[in-house]
Amino acid sequence: MKSHPLQFLRIMGLLDGLSLIILLFISMPLKYIWNEPQFVAINGAIHGGIFILYCITIAFVQTRYQWKGYWTALSVIVAFIPFGNFIFDRQLKKIEPTLSPQPFPYHWIVYGIIFFSFFDLFVQLPIMSTYARTLGASIFIVGIVVGLYSFTNTFGNIFSGIFTDKIGAYRMLFIGLFLSIVSLFSYQLIDEPSTLLWVRSIHGFSSGFITPAAFTLLANMRKENNQGSGSAFTGAFVGLAAIIGPATGGILGTKMDVPDVLGIVAILGTILMISLLFVSAGKVSVKKIETDRQPFKWSQKIIYSYIGAFFLMLSQGSLAYLLPIYVQDIGYTSRMSGTLLSMFGIVAVIIFISPLNRIFDYLNAKIALVIGIFLLAISQMLIGLVDTTIPLYGALSLYGIGFAFTFPAINKLLMEATTPDVRGKAYGYFYAFFSIGTVVGSFLLGSLDLINTPGFTFTSCILFVFCIGISLSFIKRKA
Incomplete structure (x- = not known):
């Protein structure tokens, strides 16, 4: 079965959501309650790296399928909300069959x-x-x-x-x-x-x-x-x-x-x-410049x-x-x-x-x-x-x-x-x-x-x- 690029976005979204939950509900309490700051440093770096990859994946899906702009906006917003990625994943699963690749917009x-x-x-x-x-x-x-x-x-x-x-x-x-x-x-x-x-x-x-x-x-x-x-x-x-x-x-x-x-x-x-x-x-539809230029x-x-x-x-x-x-x-x-x-x-x-x-x-x-x-x-x-x-x-x-x-x-x-x-x-x-x-x-x-x-x-x-x-x-x- 041919993989759908949206599946990769869903995977990255779930990983981003999971790393955020671990950071907020495990690493942060360990730092501020039990004085173990090293977990925040490690988890924060991992979460930051996953988030960057997640954003790159969003950009790829946008260019490949040219879906409505609000889907891209929602993809970014839910990354800042605990459990948001998991709820959003259900919506992505529903629209996945409706998406088809579009000619690459250069x-x-x-x-x-x-x-x-x-x-x-x-x-x-x-x-x-x-x-x-x-x-x-x-x-x-x-x-x-x-x-x-x-x-x-x-x-x-x-x-x-x-x-x-x-x-x-x-x-x-x-x-x-x-x-x-x-x-x-x-x-x-x-x-x-x-x-x-x-x-x-x-x-x-x-x-x-x-x-x-x-x-x-x-x-x-x-x-x-x-x-x-x-x-x-x-x-x-x-x-x-x-x-x-x-x-x-x-x-x-x-x-x-x-x-x-x-x-x-x-x-x-x-x-x-x-x-x-x-x-x-x-x-790309770029108009050629005429030889008889108009001055600025x-x-x-x-x-x-x-x-x-x-x-x-x-x-x-x-x-x-x-x-x-x-x-x-x-x-x-x-x-x-x-x-x-x-x-x-x-x-x-x-x-x-x-x-x-x-x-x-x-x-x-x-x-x-x-x-x-x-x-x-x-x-x-x-x-x-x-x-x-x-x-x-x-x-x-x-x-x-x-x-x-x-x-x-x-x-x-x-x-x-x-x-x-x-x-x-x-x-x-x-x-x-x-x-x-x-x-x-x-x-x-x-x-x-x-x-x-x-x-x-x-x-x-x-x-x-x-x-x-x-x-x-x-x-x-x-x-």
């Missing part, structure tokens, strides 16, 4: 590359600063090491945007993948802080090639009437990377050296690069898109800077800040991959942008005003909704204002604003010495001012 390889690019970024967050310290770097150098990736990534984005339009998104994507993989393997050669600075510069710059080329390739594949939902679905892979990346980096970082962790990321990139070789112009022109929609990207990532950079400090100061562990950040990612991903994403096809992108930034501002304000678990999770869930509105809106604005022959350059500048916003968010708060409630309030006020300003510009233009 654009999923591009989705995978987008996931890899952001996974590469997020997996570094819990390990890079400590790694720099082990090499003997001072606190000042550690700060440079952490921020250098995003700084050089900005120039990589711009470079990629220019050359994507000249040589094509597919070629630029392949070049970016190759150079990023080489830079990831280069961490094996590091033995002092100065070498780390060089590798970080090259890594950030080369990785900056990927996102403009990948988003340009996907934008050119989509029909005009589903650019909003398509952008939302693409955002799901960014959200998944934000959920899985830090956890993976933290788990693997306790078991192996940082260069080896990044080597594993490089292997993932190598698999995707080989897969990309099977994608050609004949297999600035427009109101492009400006709104870029400013929206900047403020979205300013908010994100501020959150990454403020939340761990705030959580620690109100009496929780660093694990709490990790789960809070995961909560916002989970909420955003659910919206991105569920039927709710269709709202972004019909909702005016400018209105969606204002709604999204407004919700981000409210959530930043609330985070600084609450200090108990449930309200904090509620505030981060609201942040996830704001992110889910903002990301598709700024992408849709950009696609509405550009044509395929200049979209690469447009996305290059777009992700440059992304990178700059992340750096400015943490740098500004650090320079002003703002932490905890004042920091969240300051960030919230900046976002509110942006909302008011962009709303007034809409009203003035209509008048």
